[in-house]
Amino acid sequence: MxxxxxxxxxxxxxxxxxxxxxxxxxxxxxxxxEPVEDVVRRRHAALQAAGHRNAEIYARIAAELRERVVAAPDLTERQVRRLVYG
Known part of the structure; x- marks a missing residue:
């Protein structure tokens, strides 16, 4: 609404x-x-398609999540990786 x-x-x-x-x-x-899990997976796919390496991607996604207007949980790089790969 x-x-x-x-x-x-x-x-x-x-x-x-x-x-x-x-x-x-x-x-x-x-x-x-958008649920944080979906944001992480969407951004991972986009950054990977742009040729970035996973180590850079995980750090970048974790930083992006801290900057969202509606705060997402503060995730470590390991938690970001686990959301991508389960």
């Missing part, structure tokens, strides 16, 4: 229509509601 005050604020500050603002808010909320 979308926060009506937030939608109004986004519409007011961006010039978007209320329906466009609602779609933007819903999209952002969905982005940050």
């Amino acid at each position: 979308t926060d009506a005050d937030l939608v109004s604020r986004v519409a007011l500050t961006t010039g978007l229509s209320p329906s466009e603002a609602a779609r933007v808010v819903d999209d952002v909320i969905a982005w940050y509601a």
Whole structure:
């Protein structure tokens, strides 16, 4: 369910229509509601496809998670690796 005050604020500050603002808010909320396990797996796949090595990937993902607006748990590199490979 979308926060009506937030939608109004986004519409007011961006010039978007209320329906466009609602779609933007819903999209952002969905982005940050993504489970940490899915974020880790998605980022690992993207970074691996870009040619990065796992040691760099694990450290980078752990750092990225600490910077998310909606805080994910503070994971060690080992925990990141375990989320990727089980």
